[in-house]
């Protein structure tokens with residue numbers, strides 16, 4: 014039994030839970046075959062929603078949030094994982110209905126645990142994290158649907174966010190021409206440094222209203238949803254592929270069938286909480302052909318005590334790249 018520090022959410026008086034920094038013992042963690050001494054956790058939009066009680070992501074308290082973490086196996090009752098193995102856990106129930114990553118230790122079912130690919134350390138893995146996994150999954154699925162660098166430009170919106178930053182990095186590294194769409198004029202240089210060929214300001218987009226507008230994009234990775242996604246459907250080139258990732262701007266999608274039946278556009282739904290065989294494929298790519306090149310520019314490292322401020326920043330759309338929590342001294 015070991016003592017450790019955690020940021021734990023407790024039932025609040027209204028919808029929002031109350032977060033507290035606490036000392037816990039490993040025997041207070043939930044059941045699972047693998048105990049991980051966590052080195053880094055990534056902070057995601059979903060964690061911010063959960064910590065503020067938005068969308069009822071966590072339904073039972075107390076709970077340690079954090080949908081992803083990486084570190085070293087400290088104890089294992091499963092033959093697949095020896096003590097000392099370097100691993101990452103993201104999704105499944107972590108940080109939602111099972112204690113997650115915002116703590117120095119986590120105990121999880123062995124089926125949730127993925128060995129880190131050769132050559133990838135915990136800090137790099139957590140900087141990639143769910144956002145980088147999602148961006149790589151988008152590229153993988155878009156290419157399975159015919160996207161190639163020669164097909165034309167690929168638009169990435171929510172460009173300064175975690176998914177957007179990593180998508181720009183990976184796409185440009187693969188030879189795609191990337192148009193970044195952002196709400197943050199001040200981050201133009203950051204986006205160019207990641208590999209964007211062009212940066213457009215969200216407020217300056219001429220969206221039009223016709224069911225089919227000028228065909229511009231061969232591909233698009235959309236973190237926004239709402240009007241942005243609707244506009245993308247109207248401006249894709251014939252056979253263009255959209256990966257629908259998020260709803261930072263809205264949940265609705267008001268468009269028509271014309272882009273689908275006249276231009277043959279493809280709209281792919283992206284779910285990062287994928288089955289383990291797909292995770293192995295995508296992490297293999299993340300360690301190889303899609304390995305991000307600008308992780309130092311993308312990573313913003315904090316300590317556990319920086320979490321409340323990080324959640325607030327994410328909720329007001331102020332993210333730049335990835336926030337990672339260094340968990341050990």
Ligand SMILES: NC(=O)c1ccc[n+]([C@@H]2O[C@H](COP(=O)([O-])OP(=O)(O)OC[C@H]3O[C@@H](n4cnc5c(N)ncnc54)[C@H](OP(=O)(O)O)[C@@H]3O)[C@@H](O)[C@H]2O)c1
Pocket residue numbers: 057058059143144147170171172173174175176177194195196197215236237241257258259260261262283284285286327329330331332333334
């Ligand atoms: N489907 C899945 O499995 C999956 C996986 C991961 C993430 N997601 C979702 O995907 C989205 C992006 O994730 P993330 O990790 O990149 O989040 P993030 O780091 O919080 O970034 C979101 C970005 O969206 C942009 N944005 C904010 N408000 C907006 C608005 N009103 N209209 C358009 N863009 C807006 C901002 O970038 P700019 O200022 O540069 O525009 C912001 O930095 C989130 O909604 C997240 O929940 C889904």
